[in-house]
Amino acid sequence: xxxxxxxxxxxxxxxxxxxxxxxxxxxxxxxxxxxxxxxxxxxxxxxxxxxxxxxxxxxxxxxxxxxxxxxxxxxxxxxxxxxxxxxxxxxxxxxxxxxxxxxxxxxxxxxxxxxxxxxxxxxxxxxxxxxxxxxxxxxxxxxxxxxxxxxxxxxxxxxxxxxxxxxxxxxxxxxxxxxxxxxxxxxxxxxxxxxxxxxxxxxxx
Amino acid sequence: xxxxxxxxxxxxxxxxxxxxxxxxxxxxxxxxxxxxxxxxxxxxxxxxxxxxxxxxxxxxxxxxxxxxxxxxxxxxxxxxx
Numbered sequence: 001x002x003x004x005x006x007x008x009x010x011x012x013x014x015x016x017x018x019x020x021x022x023x024x025x026x027x028x029x030x031x032x033x034x035x036x037x038x039x040x041x042x043x044x045x046x047x048x049x050x051x052x053x054x055x056x057x058x059x060x061x062x063x064x065x066x067x068x069x070x071x072x073x074x075x076x077x078x079x080x081x082x083x084x085x086x087x088x089x090x091x092x093x094x095x096x097x098x099x100x101x102x103x104x105x106x107x108x109x110x111x112x113x114x115x116x117x118x119x120x121x122x123x124x125x126x127x128x129x130x131x132x133x134x135x136x137x138x139x140x141x142x143x144x145x146x147x148x149x150x151x152x153x154x155x156x157x158x159x160x161x162x163x164x165x166x167x168x169x170x171x172x173x174x175x176x177x178x179x180x181x182x183x184x185x186x187x188x189x190x191x192x193x194x195x196x197x198x199x200x201x202x203x204x205x
Numbered sequence: 206x207x208x209x210x211x212x213x214x215x216x217x218x219x220x221x222x223x224x225x226x227x228x229x230x231x232x233x234x235x236x237x238x239x240x241x242x243x244x245x246x247x248x249x250x251x252x253x254x255x256x257x258x259x260x261x262x263x264x265x266x267x268x269x270x271x272x273x274x275x276x277x278x279x280x281x282x283x284x285x286x
Contacts, residue, residue, distance in 0.1 A: 075237075088234035089253040090241055161246040 003149045004081025005072035015074040017162045024154035026067035031146050034060025035139045068146060071153055076160065080152040094160065098152035105151055134201065210248040211270050214239065216277070217261050232256040 007013065015023075038057025041050045071077050079091045080098050087095065120128035131137055218228055225243075229236040232253065241247040249257070249269070258265045 088238050089250050090238040090247050091235065093247070093250070161241060161244070 002077075002081040002152055003072065004077050005069075007073050012075050012078060013073055015070075015076070017157060017160065020071065020074060020076055020153070020157035023067040023070045024150055024157050027064045027071065027146060027150045028154060030060045030064030030067065031143055034058065034062075034064060035143060039136065039139065064146065068150060071150065074153075076153050076156040079156060081149075094156060095152075097159075098155045101155040102148070102151035106148065109147070207248065208271060209245050211245065211273050212242060213268050213274055214243050214257070217263075217268065218243075228260075231260050 034057045036057070037060065038054055041053035041057060044050050044053040079087065079094050082091075084092065084095075116128070117130055119125060120130040131140060214228075218225070224236075225239040226236040229239045233256070234253065238247070242249055254265055254269055258268055261268060
């Protein structure tokens, strides 16, 4: 599962490999760090220290999300998020490798998380923190979604050969072959999902 | 790790005064893919190798090889002798 944001004119903005590495690192590191700081801001005490910790956490989360929106229209994100029929030989090959990597990492993380939850919920052993409230699970949900979208791109950012400057110049001269249509059904599905989630959360609470 | 596949794409492109973009459009790939192929960063699929072979009107083994190609200067020197 991944996500790709097509620009209105169909042009793919230039993103260097270093910028992509930084952006994917910020997304994958910033979100969990920010979420942990924000959820544990109470440990900093009350009043101003708690507020500062909370704002710092929120800032890190915002940084991670902004970094994702920097990644979203890039060439690497196009490889993992575009429809397969729009990709060429090399891009399909890279996509397969990126998805295989992301699958292994995500399954490893999920297995580790389930193991941790099993231990944390076993009262006869250790007393560990486990997610309790809607706030906790909401944070985990968005984190998993962000990881699913970003891990394949992070793999490409760290393994894909850099584009030669002469190639980048050649790209500047090229005119987009076609103007892509907006996938209204996809946006409709996202909006409907958001509304359904909102209503469900209200009904449950 | 698979062994590298060497190719004569830069020479064939230069002979025909083709840009990467023109060749890429002709075989239906992104122009960056041609760059990666020429640099040896990527080994083509059978489909792409056959498309390139068809486009240049040459057998696949003339364009791609598992062994490095002999430099043209050496071939020319040998023929001169």
